[in-house]
Amino acid sequence: MPDLNPLYLTPRIEPVARSVLDEGELLRQLVDGLGSPLNIVLPDLLEANVDAFRESYRDHRLRGRVYFAHKANRSAALLRRLAATEAGVDVASLAELQHALGAGFGPERIMATGPKNREFLWLAARTGVIVNADSLGELTDLAAMVAEHRLRRVRVMVRLSGFASQGVQVISRRSRFGVPAGDLGDVLDLLEKHREELEPVGVAYHLDTIGWPEKAIALEGCLAALEECRARGLEVRSVDIGGGFGVNYLADGAQWERYTSELAQAVLGRREPMTWNGHGYGLRNEGGTLRGVLGLYPSYRPVSGAGYLDQLLGAPAPALRRPLGSLLLDTMYELDIEPGRALLDQCGLVLARVLDVRDSLVRLDCNARDVSLEEHGVLMDPLVVSAGEPGPPGAFYLLGNLCLEADLITRRQVFLPVTPRPGDLLAFVNTAGYFMDFSATQALHQPIGRKVAVYRDGGAWRWCLDEQYWPVHPRAEES
Ligand SMILES: Cc1ncc(COP(=O)(O)O)c(C=O)c1O
Structure with a gap:
């Protein structure tokens, strides 16, 4: 039946x-x-996805690069097709870097992110890609490698994390990546010390969340960090806000609403089970009360991809209360982004x-x-x-x-x-x-x-x- x-x-x-x-x-x-x-x-669909992000840049009159986060798919075809667009690529391993070089990306369009082993650092430095440093130790190793092998000065970004919110408290997730924003002083000391080896070009963050208030705090924190860099005489020019723009997977938001509320009813035992062995996707029934948090990607996301970037740039900076896009425009910093999932929509x-x-x-x-x-x-x-x-x-x-x-x-x-x-x-x-x-x-x-x-x-x-x-x-x- x-x-x-x-x-x-x-x-x-x-x-x-x-x-x-x-x-x-x-x-x-x-x-x-x-x-x-x-x-x-x-691969034919990639260009339109890159263009959608470019349009958002144009609307906010911003410059900078869209770097595809390669980790989202290992495909050679997708990478080679992207190399034929204006996009760059964010590589997070030695093999991804080799893959990107082989797909036709020149070093000026490659950004090396995430924690790196010595081999990855070496090839990045040797080929002259931008190194988005994950820690102070990585910067120190890189500088030593450049000096020892007499390599050209390497362009570096520094990934920051753990930004403090001012005013209304927004919970900022702990991250095991990046340098704590509070340690920026140490970063600047190190960059000054290694002026001959490292060329700082900017600061970065990537937050594994879809919540934009947390990202607004991080972006404003990065803009403040860039000002500190400039005050110390470092000629930084860009902020990299990572990925996490998301995809809308479902055609109809009403189906999502209905599904998730019926799931809650099923967890409470008020309708027949909808899942294998009554799995609750994070929800549980405690004596007739629904507890827990629904641990599902919000599959229906009307604001996603380039639309999400647009929303973030239109959002007010938490402390300065001006749209983040306008702050970027006024300071003439470039905006770099690293979408993975969204570029593959x-x-x-x-x-x-x-x-x-x-x-x-x-x-x-x-x-x-x-x-x-x-x-x-x-x-x-x-x-x-x-x-x-x-x-x-x-x-x-x-x-x-x-x-x-x-x-x-x-x-x-x-x-x-x-x-x-x-x-x-x-x-x-x-x-x-x-x-x-x-x-x-x-x-x-x-x-x-x-x-x-x-x-x-x-x-x-x-x-x-x-x-x-x-x-x-x-x-x-x-x-
Ligand atoms: C540093 C960095 N940049 C970009 C991304 C891409 O994120 P998304 O695919 O959600 O856009 C990730 C994902 O883990 C990441 O760690």
């Missing part, structure tokens, strides 16, 4: 991604030939073959690590790509291919408008940012999904293995 009131979480799918999903025969052939799961990246999907459908259990040829929705707590329904007659609507649990109780693709019951059949594909859309390869492992010797780039050429969709993609496609007569 179909549920007459299904709790759909319909993903937001823009026309280009939709038209790829309409190519059912191509998608089936790809999975037949390359296996399940299969990761599809859509709509740029990829994961396909998985249905192995078995029994009662309400759908077993897939992929595991939870291949489509790591749960770790990030993002909820959205997969699409059924079927060649045959669709079955009736239903509610299902999606199980992975690992011999582990915990291997559920998602712990929630998923409502689908049709019953999938063995051999059908489920398409998890908008999964380029962190979902498709960030956590994938070869547990149980199950293969990691291959990656293909699907791109438009002469009015048709074409594909190639991710590593074969370059932004110059084979000429029509050659292919």
Whole structure:
């Protein structure tokens, strides 16, 4: 008996991604030939995402660079396509730096972030990329390396954390990254001491939160830090506000409202369970009272990506009470950003073959690590790509291919408008940012999904293995 009131979480799918999903025969052939799961990246969509951020820069009359946070996806195709735009890249490991150099980014468009080992620091210094230093120790090591190997002066930014709010107290999360903002004096002493080796260009923060009040405090704190740098004679020019602009995953905010309130009812035992073993996503029932915090990514986020940047720049600085964008404009500092997830909005999907459908259990040829929705707590329904007659609507649990109780693709019951059949594909859309390869492992010797780039050429969709993609496609007569 179909549920007459299904709790759909319909993903937001823009026309280009939709038209790829309409190519059912191509998608089936790809999975037949390359296996399940299969990761599809859509490099053509990147430029529009970069442009959306640029538009926000234009609206606020700001200069600076958009650096793609590479960690969000390992794809070569995406990186090579981005290299053909004006964007830069934020690399957080030695291998990411090598990848970026090989994809066509010159050192002036690369920023090395996060904690770095000596090899990473060395290649960054040797190639002359900007080093966004995570600690005082890193700056000291870098200066010593530059002196010892007689390298050119290295451009450095310093990541700060732990900004104090003035006036209204905003809780600032503890971070294990960056130098405490209160230790800026020590940073400046060090930079003065190593003038020959290090060229300070600015300060940075990255906050792992979507709450903009905390970010407004950090941005204002960075502007104050830049003034201190200038007072000490350092010619800094930019502030890097990291990533965390977010993505809107769902088409309909009302579905999200309904889903989350029904989940609360289910946790309280006032309706039938909506999750495997009554999982509450952080909520719990304590003697009939709802406790805990809903630990889910707010999948419906009408203000996200470039819109979020716009909102932050329009927000008043907590102490100076003027819009942060105007403060940046007045001081003529450049604004650098490092979006990962937001630049990959709509740029990829994961396909998985249905192995078995029994009662309400759908077993897939992929595991939870291949489509790591749960770790990030993002909820959205997969699409059924079927060649045959669709079955009736239903509610299902999606199980992975690992011999582990915990291997559920998602712990929630998923409502689908049709019953999938063995051999059908489920398409998890908008999964380029962190979902498709960030956590994938070869547990149980199950293969990691291959990656293909699907791109438009002469009015048709074409594909190639991710590593074969370059932004110059084979000429029509050659292919
Ligand atoms: C330093 C830094 N910059 C940028 C990002 C990208 O964040 P997002 O993908 O949320 O935009 C991260 C993510 O962890 C980060 O650590």
